[in-house]
Amino acid sequence: MTKILVTGGAGYIGAHACKVLAREGYTPVTFDNLSTGWEQAVKFGPFEKGDLLDRARVDEVFAKHKPEAVMHFAALSQVGESMQVPGWYWRSNVGGAANLCEAAVEAGCGKFIFSSTCATYGDQDGVVLDEHSKQMPINAYGASKRAIEDILENFEAACGLKHVIFRYFNVAGGDEEAEVGECHRPETHLIPLVLDAIDGRRPKLTIFGTDYDTPDGTCIRDYVHVMDLVEAHVLGLKWLESGKDSRDFNLGTGSGFSVREVMDAAGVVTNRTVPYEEGPRRAGDATRLVSGSSRAMDELGWKPHRSNMPQMIEDAWRWHQSEGYGV
Numbered sequence: 547m548t549k550i551l552v553t554g555g556a557g558y559i560g561a562h563a564c565k566v567l568a569r570e571g572y573t574p575v576t577f578d579n580l581s582t583g584w585e586q587a588v589k590f591g592p593f594e595k596g597d598l599l600d601r602a603r604v605d606e607v608f609a610k611h612k613p614e615a616v617m618h619f620a621a622l623s624q625v626g627e628s629m630q631v632p633g634w635y636w637r638s639n640v641g642g643a644a645n646l647c648e649a650a651v652e653a654g655c656g657k658f659i660f661s662s663t664c665a666t667y668g669d670q671d672g673v674v675l676d677e678h679s680k681q682m683p684i685n686a687y688g689a690s691k692r693a694i695e696d697i698l699e700n701f702e703a704a705c706g707l708k709h710v711i712f713r714y715f716n717v718a719g720g721d722e723e724a725e726v727g728e729c730h731r732p733e734t735h736l737i738p739l740v741l742d743a744i745d746g747r748r749p750k751l752t753i754f755g756t757d758y759d760t761p762d763g764t765c766i767r768d769y770v771h772v773m774d775l776v777e778a779h780v781l782g783l784k785w786l787e788s789g790k791d792s793r794d795f796n797l798g799t800g801s802g803f804s805v806r807e808v809m810d811a812a813g814v815v816t817n818r819t820v821p822y823e824e825g826p827r828r829a830g831d832a833t834r835l836v837s838g839s840s841r842a843m844d845e846l847g848w849k850p851h852r853s854n855m856p857q858m859i860e861d862a863w864r865w866h867q868s869e870g871y872g873v
């Protein structure tokens with residue numbers, strides 16, 4: 547079976563990608579240092595423990611498995627943290643990606659699918675964010691991802707490495723069977739934190755900023771279901787397999803939800819109230835990030851049919867109430 551090297555396959559999105567790749571007849575080979583991931587999440591193919599900054603180890607894994615393509619999910623990915631330790635983000639995300647591209651090219655692997663982010667667009671309130679929008683990141687995380695997009699352009703020009711770049715908006719929800727799910731420790735993402743507050747795992751949710759220029763004063767994001775998102779990656783893989791050119795795609799739905807709207811929706815789905823307090827803004831947060839693009843739907847034939855707020859919360863809630871990875 548065709549092998550795909552999945553960096554970050556022990557993490558939230560990477561584990562869901564492995565599940566869908568296996569379902570589609572590929573063998574996902576997870577490469578992960580377990581810094582924020584879980585060995586228990588690696589269920590659908592072999593596991594190779596390693597760090598992308600360890601070039602010899604990356605080479606070893608390419609030589610052993612000879613993957614047809616790379617899906618590169620591994621990264622440090624917290625906006626707030628990136629503003630506290632920017633050097634770590636640049637070193638790990640950008641250095642790791644450069645190593646991975648070089649190793650892929652030297653091993654004769656010519657297809658690369660990359661998890662980028664709408665955080666590369668920065669804070670452009672009122673602007674529809676499509677693939678032509680200017681990229682002006684306002685935090686170190688987004689800047690490191692923007693730099694990796696440049697690396698991919700350079701590797702294509704210099705070595706012919708073909709790529710698909712996916713700029714995700716906010717990823718939420720989980721596998722319908724709850725075999726894998728969102729498990730960040732510490733958790734920083736809004737929906738799992740809202741669910742933690744609802745079921746008493748945390749005393750309350752803190753809303754980061756209520757003075758933004760939005761109808762209810764809280765930040766607006768575009769949420770996309772993780773299973774829809776990883777299905778787009780399989781379409782991206784098939785795009786490259788069919789010999790098409792490198793391409794970038796936003797992955798969002800075009801609908802924005804404020805922090806308060808997410809809390810309200812979670813209250814309805816779970817039939818509970820969300821204990822909360824209002825707090826100050828978090829450094830690096832953009833006011834509004836909503837996709838204005840249908841390129842993935844038009845060109846890849848992507849159908850994000852689970853990406854509605856009640857379904858995403860329901861799937862996240864199912865995982866939340868399960869034993870998860872037992873951690």
Ligand SMILES: NC(=O)c1ccc[n+]([C@@H]2O[C@H](COP(=O)([O-])OP(=O)(O)OC[C@H]3O[C@@H](n4cnc5c(N)ncnc54)[C@H](O)[C@@H]3O)[C@@H](O)[C@H]2O)c1
Pocket residue numbers: 553554555556557558559560577578579580581582583584596597598599618619620621622623638642661662663664713714715716717718730
């Ligand atoms: N979660 C979101 O809403 C979202 C939105 C936009 C983009 N993304 C991107 O999607 C990707 C996956 O995000 P996630 O939420 O699944 O994160 P995650 O933290 O759950 O998964 C990342 C995985 O990468 C591994 N990893 C990190 N650095 C590594 C290194 N140097 N070498 C080897 N393994 C390493 C971690 O151990 C972890 O298993 C990231 O690139 C992130 O930037 C996520």
Ligand SMILES: O=c1ccn([C@@H]2O[C@H](COP(=O)(O)OP(=O)(O)O[C@H]3O[C@H](CO)[C@@H](O)[C@H](O)[C@H]3O)[C@@H](O)[C@H]2O)c(=O)[nH]1
Pocket residue numbers: 623624625626662663664665714715716717734735736737739751752753754755765766767805828831835
């Ligand atoms: O306790 C919390 C946590 C979050 N928020 C707010 O909720 C929104 C969403 O925050 P979060 O879930 O942390 O996601 P983002 O900071 O938007 O970042 C996510 O979404 C980005 C794309 O928008 C990805 O690139 C990142 O990897 C991913 O972490 C933001 O306005 C936060 O300020 C709160 O008010 N309270």
